[in-house]
Amino acid sequence: MNKPSAFLCLAAFAAITGCKTNAPSASVSTEDKAAVTAAATAKPSFMYPKTEKINHVDTYHGTQVPDPYRWLEADTAQNVAAWVKAQNEVTFDYLEKIPFREQIKQRLTKLWNYPKYGAPFREGDYYYFYKNDGLQNQAVLYRQKGLNGTPELFLDPNKLSEDGTTSLGSLAFSKDARYAVYTTSTGGSDWRDAYVLDVATGKKLADELHWIKFSGTSWHKDGFFYSRYPEPTQGSKMANKNEYHKVYYHKIGTPQSQDKLIWEAKEHPLRLLFAGTTQDEKYLILTASEGTSNNSLYVKDLSKANSPILPLVESFDKEYGVVENVGDKLIVLTNQGAPKYKLVEIDLKKPQQANWKTLVPETENVLNSASLVNGRLILNYMKDAATLVRVHDTKGKWLHDVQLPTLGTAGGFDGKKEDKTVFYTFTSFTYPSAIYQYDVATNKSTLFRKAEVDVDMDAYETKQVFYTSKDGTKVPMFITHKKGLQLNGDNPAYLYAYGGFNSAVTPGFSISRMLWLENGGVLAIANIRGGSEYGEAWHKAGMTPNKQNVFDDFIAAAEYLRDQKYTSPQKLAIAGGSNGGLLIGAVANQRPDLFKVALPAVGVMDMLRFHKFTIGWAWVPEYGSSDDPAQFQNLMKFSPIHNIKEGVNYPATLVTTADHDDRVVPAHSFKYIATLQEKGAGPNPCLIRVDVKAGHGAGKSTTAQIAEATDVWSFTFYNMGVNPYGAQ
Numbered sequence: 001m002n003k004p005s006a007f008l009c010l011a012a013f014a015a016i017t018g019c020k021t022n023a024p025s026a027s028v029s030t031e032d033k034a035a036v037t038a039a040a041t042a043k044p045s046f047m048y049p050k051t052e053k054i055n056h057v058d059t060y061h062g063t064q065v066p067d068p069y070r071w072l073e074a075d076t077a078q079n080v081a082a083w084v085k086a087q088n089e090v091t092f093d094y095l096e097k098i099p100f101r102e103q104i105k106q107r108l109t110k111l112w113n114y115p116k117y118g119a120p121f122r123e124g125d126y127y128y129f130y131k132n133d134g135l136q137n138q139a140v141l142y143r144q145k146g147l148n149g150t151p152e153l154f155l156d157p158n159k160l161s162e163d164g165t166t167s168l169g170s171l172a173f174s175k176d177a178r179y180a181v182y183t184t185s186t187g188g189s190d191w192r193d194a195y196v197l198d199v200a201t202g203k204k205l206a207d208e209l210h211w212i213k214f215s216g217t218s219w220h221k222d223g224f225f226y227s228r229y230p231e232p233t234q235g236s237k238m239a240n241k242n243e244y245h246k247v248y249y250h251k252i253g254t255p256q257s258q259d260k261l262i263w264e265a266k267e268h269p270l271r272l273l274f275a276g277t278t279q280d281e282k283y284l285i286l287t288a289s290e291g292t293s294n295n296s297l298y299v300k301d302l303s304k305a306n307s308p309i310l311p312l313v314e315s316f317d318k319e320y321g322v323v324e325n326v327g328d329k330l331i332v333l334t335n336q337g338a339p340k341y342k343l344v345e346i347d348l349k350k351p352q353q354a355n356w357k358t359l360v361p362e363t364e365n366v367l368n369s370a371s372l373v374n375g376r377l378i379l380n381y382m383k384d385a386a387t388l389v390r391v392h393d394t395k396g397k398w399l400h401d402v403q404l405p406t407l408g409t410a411g412g413f414d415g416k417k418e419d420k421t422v423f424y425t426f427t428s429f430t431y432p433s434a435i436y437q438y439d440v441a442t443n444k445s446t447l448f449r450k451a452e453v454d455v456d457m458d459a460y461e462t463k464q465v466f467y468t469s470k471d472g473t474k475v476p477m478f479i480t481h482k483k484g485l486q487l488n489g490d491n492p493a494y495l496y497a498y499g500g501f502n503s504a505v506t507p508g509f510s511i512s513r514m515l516w517l518e519n520g521g522v523l524a525i526a527n528i529r530g531g532s533e534y535g536e537a538w539h540k541a542g543m544t545p546n547k548q549n550v551f552d553d554f555i556a557a558a559e560y561l562r563d564q565k566y567t568s569p570q571k572l573a574i575a576g577g578s579n580g581g582l583l584i585g586a587v588a589n590q591r592p593d594l595f596k597v598a599l600p601a602v603g604v605m606d607m608l609r610f611h612k613f614t615i616g617w618a619w620v621p622e623y624g625s626s627d628d629p630a631q632f633q634n635l636m637k638f639s640p641i642h643n644i645k646e647g648v649n650y651p652a653t654l655v656t657t658a659d660h661d662d663r664v665v666p667a668h669s670f671k672y673i674a675t676l677q678e679k680g681a682g683p684n685p686c687l688i689r690v691d692v693k694a695g696h697g698a699g700k701s702t703t704a705q706i707a708e709a710t711d712v713w714s715f716t717f718y719n720m721g722v723n724p725y726g727a728q
Contacts, residue, residue, distance in 0.1 A: 048686075049086035051674040052079075058608070061629040065608065065642070072670040073609075075659070080670070084659070084690050087673070091654075091687040098714045103725055104515065105710040109135070110454060111511050112706055117449050119412050119423040119435050120147070124177030124199070128154065137164025137701035141171070154202060160184060164701035172217045172224065173199070175281055179252060181207075181217045181224055188658060188700060190214070190614070194226065196252060209256045213242065214615070218277040218284075220302055223251035225262065225275040225284065242615050243269040247286065263309065270617050277302070278325040279417055283348075285322045285330075291621035293502050293539070294319055299330070299348065312351055324372040324417065326394060331359065331377070333370055338362035340535035343370060343377070343396070359396035366504075366535045371413050374420050374440040378402075378413040384464065384476050385506050385527045389413070389424075391443065400443050406431065407462070409506040413438065423448065428507040429480040429523065430460040455514050459483060462507070467560040469529075470552040473541075476533070477557055478507060479566070480523040492720050493522040493567035495558055499530035499550040500579035501622055502539040512709040519717070519724040522566050528553035530579075544624035545634050551586050558587075558594050569594050573716050574651075577601035578664055579622075585640025585672060588651055597716050598651040600640075602664050605672035607639035608632070613665045641668075644675050649682030652719040654712060658691040666690065684719065 053068035074080055095101060118130035118139065127147055130139040138157040144150060160166040169183035169192050180199055183192040194209035194217065215227035227247050247263040250256065263286055265271040272289045286298040286309060297320040301307040313320055323331040323343070330346045343360040360367075365381040365388055372378075376399070381388040387410040389402035404410055408428030415422035420440055427433040432451035438444070462480040469475050485491065494516055498505050505525055513523055527533045530542025530550045542550040558574065561567050574595050576583045581603020588598040608626040610616040624631030636642055644650075653676060657669035673688040680686055689711060691704060700708075717724050 047090075048677040049083065049090055051083065051677065053678075060608065060626055060632050063632075063636075065636075067609075067671075069671040069674045072674065073613075073665075073667040075666055075670070083670070087688050088690055091689050094685060094687060095689075095711050095714060098718045100717070100724055101710060101714040104714050104717075105706065107725070108512065108515055108706050108709055108713075111514060112702065114451060114453050116433070116451060117435060119425050120448075121414065121423070122416065122419065123173040123180075126177070132702070135702055137703055138167050141168070155182065155197070157184070161186070164703060167701075170216045172219060174219045174222075174224075175279075179205075179219075181219075183212060183217065194250075205252065207250070207252060207254075209250060209259075214245070214272060215274065216276065218275060220249070220277050220281050220284070223249055225249050225277065227273055227275065241612060241617060245271060245273045247273050247275045272618065276322070278322070280325065283325055283330070287320070288316075289618070290316050291618050293621070296320075297322075297332075299351075301348075310348075310351065312346060313353070323370045323377075326372075331370070331372065331394075333367065335536050339537050340365065341367035343367070343379070359394075360392055366532060368504075368532075371415070371422075372417055373413070373415045373422050374418065376440050378422075378440075380410065380413065382504060382506065382533065385478070385504055385533045386464075387411075387506065391440075402438065402443065402445065405434070407464070407507065409508055427509045429462050429478065429509065429513075429525075430457045430517075431507075432457075432509045432511075453511065453514070455518065460517060465560070467556055469549070469556040471549070473529070473549075473553070475529070475553050475556065476527045477560070478523075478525045478527075479561075480517065481566075482517065482520065485520075485522070485566075487565035489562070489565040489568045490571065491520060491522050491567050492516075492571045492573070492717070492722050493524060493561055494573045494575060494716070495524045495526065495554075495561065496575050496580070497526040497528045497554050497557070497583060498576060498578075498580040499528040499542055499554065499583050501530070501619075502532045502536070503579075504532045512705070512713075515709075515713060515724075519722070522561070524557065524561055524566070526554060526557035528557070543622055544631060547623065547634070547638060550583060551590060551638065554583060554587050555591050555594065558591070562594070570596050571720050571722075573597035573599060573720070575599035575601070577603070579604060581605070581664070581669075582607070582640060586638045586643070588653065589640060589643040589645075590638075592648055592650045595651045597719050598653045599656070599712060599716070600653070600669075600672075601656045602658065602666075603640070603655070603668060603672070604664050605640040605668040606642075607635040608642070610664075610668070613667070616664075641672050641675050644672075644679050646679045647681045648679070650676060650680045650684060650686065652684035652715070653686045654715045655688040656691070656708060656712070657688065687715075 054071055056067045056070045058065050058067055072080055113134035116132040120127040120129040125145055126143040128143045130141055132139040136158055141155040142151040143154045157168045165187050167185050169185050171182045173180045178199055180197045181194055183194045185192055190213050192212040194212055196205045196207040211231050212226055212228045217224045217226045227245055229242055230244055248259040249262050250259045263273055274287045276285045282303050284300040284302050287295045289295040294316045297313040298309050298311050300309045318336040321333045323333055328348045332344050332346055335341045340362050342362045345357045345359050365383045368382050369380045370377055377392040379390045386407050389410055391399045405426055408426055408431055410424050410426045412424035413422050422438050424436050425433050432453045434450040435448045436445045437448040459482055461483050465477050466474045528550055529538055532539055572595050574584055581600040584598050584600035585603055585605050604610050611620050611625055624635055626632045626635055655669045655673045657666040676686045
């Protein structure tokens with residue numbers, strides 16, 4: 001349970017981009033300068049597909065706003081499909097002519113081809129773990145009896161579809177480990193289907209559930225709780241607004257039509273409703289949300305027949321996540337009166353907030369999550385965007401810290417309350433994910449499994465710097481590169497950030513980005529405002545009406561890299577996905593002179609209409625809404641589509657999106673690139689790459705990941721004039 005999830009977030013994007021330099025030499029004649037100036041304002045030598053414009057104008061609070069590409073919102077329409085096909089043909093024709101593209105693909109394939117493991121978790125007599133042999137499209141679930149048992153196949157999602165585009169979502173075992181329920185996603189969609197396995201035999205039962213979205217599955221006796229939407233009308237499931245989320249209980253062996261409705265909000269169709277059970281299955285924990293942060297909190301005693309749903313918090317101004325129960329007491333992670341979060345204890349015999357007891361008070365570091373194992377509270381903190389793990393007893397007393405290998409990100413520490421050991425993963429920019437076994441009683445970590453990657457990690461270094469943003473705010477940034485890098489202003493650099501939804505970007509290993517680093521690239525990760533790096537105050541400083549702070553922070557990061565001679569505007573690529581795609585679109589508009597390559601992935605580009613599609617309405621607390629006059633004015637200042645100017649030489653741009661993205665619908669990217677192709681000037685290409693049978697990013701097959709990374713890196717190197725591996 002813990003903190004509610006942000007539905008827009010993706011932890012990291014593999015996509016990376018670059019641009020070709022068109023700068024004149026140091027000494028040129030007047031005629032040459034004139035020729036260069038003319039070239040800088042010329043259209044590219046290739047022709048973009050013609051995009052029809054329609055005479056559509058919306059009026060917002062007295063202001064008329066043209067929307068000539070509104071027809072591209074009908075992404076299942078035949079004419080839109082034809083437009084996508086034409087755009088992809090131009091894009092791939094361009095990419096296929098890059099001379100070193102095949103070499104990049106071969107190197108990425110070799111880099112990717114190593115065994116990847118997930119941390120083991122115990123269910124009954126077995127330990128389960130995910131493993132990808134190297135180039136399998138989806139990781140396979142194995143199990144073994146005890147930690148020294150022989151692994152055996154339990155569930156292989158690669159067999160669910162021929163092309164590897166069906167992926168596993170959630171997985172939950174019944175308390176007696178007799179059954180397991182798992183969900184699947186087709187083509188990267190947020191829609192999930194659920195199936196039940198008999199654990200002993202591995203056979204699938206007749207149970208089959210559909211139209212599940214934004215939901216886990218939580219067992220109680222011989223069934224489980226889950227959340228779903230009503231079945232959408234034919235042809236509308238990928239784009240229509242999601243309304244009337246409800247919590248149901250499904251009993252094993254019965255059809256979904258007989259599932260029992262547990263909780264709904266008839267008067268509030270845009271609320272998100274979630275359900276989870278405590279490990280002992282005594283309590284059903286219910287939360288409701290009206291956005292991607294903050295929630296109400298309710299509890300139902302499942303040990304008593306027909307017990308009521310008891311409200312603990314009915315407002316939506318703070319966050320409350322239940323860690324576990326200890327008897328009749330709930331341990332809750334919250335930012336109520338603690339912007340960097342704390343742990344409180346709620347006695348359900350006297351649940352009024354006046355009776356809540358602080359177990360672990362707020363500290364100077366952000367408390368991300370907590371788990372209860374073997375009588376210990378294992379608390380995962382974030383200190384300057386890196387992990388700090390502290391252990392307390394159930395009374396809240398600090399006992400000790402967990403020693404981590406280096407500056408990086410640790411995750412896991414999950415287990416049953418009675419487990420004596422748990423597992424956690426550790427990773428950093430040049431530290432491939434390693435799995436550690438942690439003995440709770442002795443506070444001892446033992447390396448359990450480490451990835452072996454075809455890269456000399458000792459050849460690289462990472463530092464953390466703090467730069468100054470426009471308003472004087474100090475912002476942290478991680479910078480990774482080869483040891484001995486010369487700060488001469490001529491290094492290719494890749495700057496990534498997210499900046500929203502209370503989501504932090506922490507150190508993590510990316511095999512795709514190693515290709516960038518081994519070719520002399522600088523990797524910079526800016527922890528800009530809008531995220532959770534320093535708690536709720538840092539988040540709010542990047543929310544409406546303060547969203548411009550996010551863009552200012554990113555621009556300041558780019559200026560720092562330029563001023564410190566890590567790179568120059570002619571060698572700087574910028575990237576971000578989802579909310580980060582909005583970031584890239586906005587800053588490319590505001591400072592086109594500062595970047596050579598822009599790589600917006602699955603971005604929110606139309607800030608006036610985002611709330612009209614799928615789950616977009618949940619982002620209104622983060623961005624604001626065009627339905628509100630003041631917020632409309634603010635949105636118009638940075639909406640990427642609405643701030644592209646005629647005749648400007650924008651960075652070389654490769655937009656990436658997918659046909660099954662039903663979170664940030666591809667219409668955002670379609671309308672954005674159509675506008676950029678229409679209005680932008682200069683020699684830099686402005687292209688869109690539309691993936692098929694793929695979604696917002698989760699569950700993307702290995703084949704698709706390598707293909708996209710190949711194209712993004714090829715585009716980036718080529719437009720920067722950088723030839724990796726000496727390719728000609």
